[in-house]
Amino acid sequence: MTTNAGASRRAILKGGLIGAAALAGGATASRAGASESLITEIQDWNRYPGDGVDARPYGKPSEFEAHVVRKNVPWLTSDAISSVNFTPLHELDGIITPSGLCFERHHAGIAEIEPANHRLMIHGLVERPLVFTMADLKRFPRENKVYFLECAANTGMEWRGAQLNGCQFTHGMIHCLMYTGVRLKHLLDEAGVKTEGKWLLAEGADASGMTRSIPLDKALDDCMVAFGMNGEALRPEQGYPIRLVVPGWEGNMWVKWLRRLEIGDQPWQHREETSKYTDLMANGKARRFTFEMDVKSVITNPSPQAPILHGRGPLVLSGLAWSGKGRISRVDVSMDGGRNWTTARLDGPSLPKALHRFYHEFDWDGSDLFLQSRAIDEHGFVQPTKDQLRSVRGANSIYHNNGIQTWHVNSDGVIENVEVS
Amino acid sequence: MTTNAGASRRAILKGGLIGAAALAGGATASRAGASESLITEIQDWNRYPGDGVDARPYGKPSEFEAHVVRKNVPWLTSDAISSVNFTPLHELDGIITPSGLCFERHHAGIAEIEPANHRLMIHGLVERPLVFTMADLKRFPRENKVYFLECAANTGMEWRGAQLNGCQFTHGMIHCLMYTGVRLKHLLDEAGVKTEGKWLLAEGADASGMTRSIPLDKALDDCMVAFGMNGEALRPEQGYPIRLVVPGWEGNMWVKWLRRLEIGDQPWQHREETSKYTDLMANGKARRFTFEMDVKSVITNPSPQAPILHGRGPLVLSGLAWSGKGRISRVDVSMDGGRNWTTARLDGPSLPKALHRFYHEFDWDGSDLFLQSRAIDEHGFVQPTKDQLRSVRGANSIYHNNGIQTWHVNSDGVIENVEVS
Numbered sequence: 001m002t003t004n005a006g007a008s009r010r011a012i013l014k015g016g017l018i019g020a021a022a023l024a025g026g027a028t029a030s031r032a033g034a035s036e037s038l039i040t041e042i043q044d045w046n047r048y049p050g051d052g053v054d055a056r057p058y059g060k061p062s063e064f065e066a067h068v069v070r071k072n073v074p075w076l077t078s079d080a081i082s083s084v085n086f087t088p089l090h091e092l093d094g095i096i097t098p099s100g101l102c103f104e105r106h107h108a109g110i111a112e113i114e115p116a117n118h119r120l121m122i123h124g125l126v127e128r129p130l131v132f133t134m135a136d137l138k139r140f141p142r143e144n145k146v147y148f149l150e151c152a153a154n155t156g157m158e159w160r161g162a163q164l165n166g167c168q169f170t171h172g173m174i175h176c177l178m179y180t181g182v183r184l185k186h187l188l189d190e191a192g193v194k195t196e197g198k199w200l201l202a203e204g205a206d207a208s209g210m211t212r213s214i215p216l217d218k219a220l221d222d223c224m225v226a227f228g229m230n231g232e233a234l235r236p237e238q239g240y241p242i243r244l245v246v247p248g249w250e251g252n253m254w255v256k257w258l259r260r261l262e263i264g265d266q267p268w269q270h271r272e273e274t275s276k277y278t279d280l281m282a283n284g285k286a287r288r289f290t291f292e293m294d295v296k297s298v299i300t301n302p303s304p305q306a307p308i309l310h311g312r313g314p315l316v317l318s319g320l321a322w323s324g325k326g327r328i329s330r331v332d333v334s335m336d337g338g339r340n341w342t343t344a345r346l347d348g349p350s351l352p353k354a355l356h357r358f359y360h361e362f363d364w365d366g367s368d369l370f371l372q373s374r375a376i377d378e379h380g381f382v383q384p385t386k387d388q389l390r391s392v393r394g395a396n397s398i399y400h401n402n403g404i405q406t407w408h409v410n411s412d413g414v415i416e417n418v419e420v421s
Numbered sequence: 422m423t424t425n426a427g428a429s430r431r432a433i434l435k436g437g438l439i440g441a442a443a444l445a446g447g448a449t450a451s452r453a454g455a456s457e458s459l460i461t462e463i464q465d466w467n468r469y470p471g472d473g474v475d476a477r478p479y480g481k482p483s484e485f486e487a488h489v490v491r492k493n494v495p496w497l498t499s500d501a502i503s504s505v506n507f508t509p510l511h512e513l514d515g516i517i518t519p520s521g522l523c524f525e526r527h528h529a530g531i532a533e534i535e536p537a538n539h540r541l542m543i544h545g546l547v548e549r550p551l552v553f554t555m556a557d558l559k560r561f562p563r564e565n566k567v568y569f570l571e572c573a574a575n576t577g578m579e580w581r582g583a584q585l586n587g588c589q590f591t592h593g594m595i596h597c598l599m600y601t602g603v604r605l606k607h608l609l610d611e612a613g614v615k616t617e618g619k620w621l622l623a624e625g626a627d628a629s630g631m632t633r634s635i636p637l638d639k640a641l642d643d644c645m646v647a648f649g650m651n652g653e654a655l656r657p658e659q660g661y662p663i664r665l666v667v668p669g670w671e672g673n674m675w676v677k678w679l680r681r682l683e684i685g686d687q688p689w690q691h692r693e694e695t696s697k698y699t700d701l702m703a704n705g706k707a708r709r710f711t712f713e714m715d716v717k718s719v720i721t722n723p724s725p726q727a728p729i730l731h732g733r734g735p736l737v738l739s740g741l742a743w744s745g746k747g748r749i750s751r752v753d754v755s756m757d758g759g760r761n762w763t764t765a766r767l768d769g770p771s772l773p774k775a776l777h778r779f780y781h782e783f784d785w786d787g788s789d790l791f792l793q794s795r796a797i798d799e800h801g802f803v804q805p806t807k808d809q810l811r812s813v814r815g816a817n818s819i820y821h822n823n824g825i826q827t828w829h830v831n832s833d834g835v836i837e838n839v840e841v842s
């Protein structure tokens with residue numbers, strides 16, 4: 001059968017040569033390319049069978065996608081085990097981040113935990129201190145939710161002006177996954193939180209033993225203890241076998257390799273909520289407990305790492321928008337650095353505290369562009385300009401930069417990170 | 422900082438020993454296990470830092486998840502290059518299938534296509550035959566949609582009775598992904614379908630040159646030419662760089678490595694719609710063009726490959742439901758082989774022509790169970806019993822078996838594929 005099909009396809013492709021040749025003139029004004037001789041060439045993949053169904057028990061991307069990877073910035077930290085890498089947003093589409101490409105932030109590298117030897121302890125101001133195995137956790141009612149996770153420091157290096165040339169580095173400390181897990185409320189109910197319990201301390205089981213204080217109201221609202229992401233077990237670099245999910249709040253609180261939850265009557269004032277993850281204001285005082293991630297967006301294509309290669313004519317502009325408060329209701333895009341705005345098209349499922357994908361299709365005439373996007377959430381919060389942000393917060397901040405990003409496109413389609421006033 | 426944190430954590434864990442020991446009696450009635458000495462042991466992952474952020478440009482699952490893989494059945498076909506493997510449904514949760522675990526069905530193995538040398542041709546009854554490069558396709562408006570893909574032969578080996586011991590093998594020719602691509606209508610509009618055009622032939626670029634005829638109405642409705650899945654490029658075994666997406670219809674029509682679309686005035690009567698993918702009825706005549714996948718469900722946990730290991734008490738039953746006609750409105754579960762039914766809890770986003778996840782939590786008393794699930798879609802279609810299906814379709818069929826599946830659970834929690842009348 002293969003032989004016959006091959007022969008008939010070659011005949012068809014000869015027909016294709018004529019068809020394609022005939023259209024060469026007519027297609028110049030369309031998005032389809034002119035006639036291509038390649039359609040008539042028999043490629044290796046037409047000629048020889050490939051790997052069978054026994055070859056790849058767990059699949060991986062095509063070798064032609066080898067450039068689509070997380071990247072770290074070696075000069076940023078003194079050691080890669082307490083550092084960050086970045087999601088290649090300019091290579092992705094839709095709202096789900098592929099599990100292998102989610103940015104990583106570790107304080108002592110990736111803990112490689114054997115789930116049979118992992119436990120979650122709940123203690124402190126509870127009626128019944130409890131220790132859960134992984135099997136125990138899987139006997140509680142589960143839920144599946146899509147949430148973005150953004151590091152509070154995302155875009156932080158841009159606070160004093162345009163610096164990094166690509167949305168992977170300016171905005172790539174974010175990902176969005178479908179989590180499977182147990183609502184934290186179920187576990188806390190099992191332990192019985194005492195009335196004086198107002199805060200929860202979450203601790204990781206990696207070698208850094210990272211901790212964060214979380215208000216009990218949030219813990220009882222929508223927090224999850226997740227063991228699954230995108231249908232399968234959490235990946236090691238995302239906290240396997242369990243992580244805390246704190247929807248809409250800064251990523252540092254989503255403690256990975258979750259080992260211990262303690263109930264107390266006040267926050268613990270640990271390192272990650274005092275010396276770090278606070279916002280130093282112009283007057284020398286610091287904002288603390290700025291948990292929620294603000295409304296924000298970025299154009300992922302075109303962008304510095306994804307220049308316009310096809311010249312003038314139809315172009316698909318695309319990007320991501322999100323808000324820690326809920327859904328995105330609208331995204332506007334500007335071609336002229338914020339003077340004029342057009343409403344973009346939102347596409348894909350619109351889920352609270354998840355990424356939203358937007359598109360704007362237009363004909364590029366080859367002129368310089370200053371591309372911006374501006375997100376508005378369902379509660380009416382509007383993404384500010386960087387100048388508006390600085391006028392309120394001063395020049396000392398690192399965290400919680402949700403300012404509007406600008407990409408300059410020149411007539412060759414080359415793109416740079418710039419700032420406009 | 423790492424040293425200090427380690428020291429303070431060891432102190433905390435000594436406290437944990439006391440707390441955990443104190444609770445041993447009180448927890449026996451709860452889902453949390455009794456006190457475990459492991460919580461007090463310092464594991465290697467607490468002691469030593471792990472891999473840094475430069476170690477894994479593209480991540481992979483934990484080594485402790487190495488058993489979660491696609492599997493083929495060697496006796497099923499004479500060669501693995503024209504064969505099938507199966508999604509490990511019993512190891513997954515939520516509604517998104519991990520990209521590396523989607524079942525594969527090839528007719529000549531996995532084509533390894535270099536996208537720069539791939540073309541899509543549209544010809545036949547069109548005003549302007551066109552040839553598209555990958556870059557051309559990415560200049561059309563895109564969309565992101567979650568759809569299930571089910572092979573028409575899924576559950577086909579069960580037609581004559583219970584045979585394969587595990588939902589991976591009985592129901593694992595299905596996956597559900599978020600696709601990114603171009604609505605086929607946009608491409609056909611660019612080519613200009615002539616009024617006499619009524620059918621479309623889709624052809625793959627692999628060495629089998631597989632073809633299927635698709636009614637033009639469906640092609641103009643919700644079909645897509647997809648280049649992305651779960652946020653990244655299609656995987657090679659799923660048709661990289663492009664595949665046809667034919668929502669709700671049998672997987673064989675979702676032509677992978679899509680190379681050619683021809684418009685005609687009637688179906689082509691090719692192999693995959695005559696000798697295969699037809700349903701031989703009891704009277705010797707065959708149903709043809711049975712494109713749409715019917716309403717169906719299966720319990721994935723517990724199931725033969727995922728027995729009950731924790732004994733009596735709280736148990737989470739879970740499964741998947743789907744319909745080629747739209748959304749699932751309800752799933753019922755039975756413990757006694759279909760005599761009594763309880764409505765299960767649907768969880769996660771409910772999207773048309775996508776998988777739906779259901780749960781049912783109950784206390785298992787250790788008695789024998791005959792577990793069944795029955796899905797009902799938004800149009801009122803109800804999943805039939807296997808006997809109801811055979812009474813209409815006879816005993817000769819392979820494709821389109823959407824009958825209710827039964828798992829027998831014995832008092833040890835061991836589970837078998839059985840059939841009840």
